[in-house]
Amino acid sequence: MWLGDISNLPKSEQYYLLSENVRSDHAIGSEFYDGQIECIFTDPTPEDDLIRSRSEFLEAAESAWGQRISQLDDEILRLIEELGPPIHLTKREQHTVFDRLNKICVETLDLKGIKTLLRQREIDPKDWKQNKSLEALLKSHAPDAGVSDLMSPFFVLYDLRVATSHLMSDDSSTSLIQSCLKRLALTDDSMIEDVYGELVKRLVASYEAFTTIL
Incomplete structure (x- = not known):
């Protein structure tokens, strides 16, 4: 009523x-x-900001380099719909959250296309994966923009995905997670939701900086 x-x-x-x-x-x-009733829009969620900033960066990259550097756009829509912070503190959910985030931010990068752009600039991409290749491409475009620091959250994301998987020993996993916390300027006793929140915030900031330098 x-x-x-x-x-x-x-x-x-x-x-x-x-x-x-x-x-x-x-x-x-x-x-x-x-x-x-009041027609007041709610504030965007951190995930909304992440997807917005990611899209703006990819559009700027296509404009700057003349080709798309992302792929699997249709498949990524489902992952975006499921994107959200961890609710339960189980290791399985932690891995699911960071794996999903890694797929959206890292694995959707078109590695073959980025390496083509690198070779056009006479840069040998060797056996680099997405993060290292994107870092090199951005450095070639803006060598004085502090690209390595801006790429740090993406390397942290990848490491968190690995650390929360079942492929590492407990000691190795703990050591890698501590490294991630240090790079995020968080304490060793930080809760997983705090890690997720800080990581997403830094990813957004990096995407926005990438868009600016392009």
């Missing part, structure tokens, strides 16, 4: 509702009310 519907009720029911109308003892505001 909406507030305006009360005027259509019989008077007896209106008086009954009036008798039960007491001041609330807690906050009654909600995003639903703001959006549906």
